[in-house]
Amino acid sequence: MLLKDHVYLMADYNQWMNQKIYEAAGTLAEPLLHENKGAFFGSIFGTLNHIVVADTLWLQRFAKVLPAHQALIQIAELPPPAALDTPVCETFMQLKVRRQLLDESLSELAEELTDAELSQAINFKNTKGIEASKNLFSLLMHVFNHQTHHRGQVTTLLSQSGVDVGITDLAFIIPNM
Numbered sequence: 001m002l003l004k005d006h007v008y009l010m011a012d013y014n015q016w017m018n019q020k021i022y023e024a025a026g027t028l029a030e031p032l033l034h035e036n037k038g039a040f041f042g043s044i045f046g047t048l049n050h051i052v053v054a055d056t057l058w059l060q061r062f063a064k065v066l067p068a069h070q071a072l073i074q075i076a077e078l079p080p081p082a083a084l085d086t087p088v089c090e091t092f093m094q095l096k097v098r099r100q101l102l103d104e105s106l107s108e109l110a111e112e113l114t115d116a117e118l119s120q121a122i123n124f125k126n127t128k129g130i131e132a133s134k135n136l137f138s139l140l141m142h143v144f145n146h147q148t149h150h151r152g153q154v155t156t157l158l159s160q161s162g163v164d165v166g167i168t169d170l171a172f173i174i175p176n177m
Contacts, residue, residue, distance in 0.1 A: 071108030
């Protein structure tokens with residue numbers, strides 16, 4: 001499998017799962033989404049917001065070194081979140097719209113990238129100002145893995161609230177050979 005194909009599969013999986021998570025979360029009243037459940041980012045909303053913040057920061061980093069990619073233009077223009085828990089939206093519906101924008105950008109980027117680009121180094125500073133140089137493919141895998149990690153927390157919080165997200169396995173969308 002080409003690197004590009006794997007990125008596309010992961011972008012497709014993440015978009016599918018985010019749609020499922022937001023659909024499930026949308027069955028709860030807004031105050032329940034903001035209720036502190038003791039999770040690392042407090043609430044369902046806080047955790048979903050954190051995923052959006054992290055994806056925004058990563059895509060903005062990628063936009064700086066991949067300026068020719070149309071998929072990143074809208075994301076590059078967003079105000080950069082100041083911290084990993086900075087609220088970027090006030091309501092669940094606003095957060096859902098932002099999530100959809102990020103997922104569309106990730107899917108478009110997956111279509112645009114070449115294996116050569118995926119093999120290149122990306123230089124960036126993290127939120128603490130520490131400089132790093134990492135492989136783009138590996139960083140994209142981190143973005144997808146980070147989403148999966150925190151969606152697992154949201155799935156647990158939703159389950160505790162009586163909401164079943166349903167199937168969450170990547171294997172479900174991998175095409176048969």
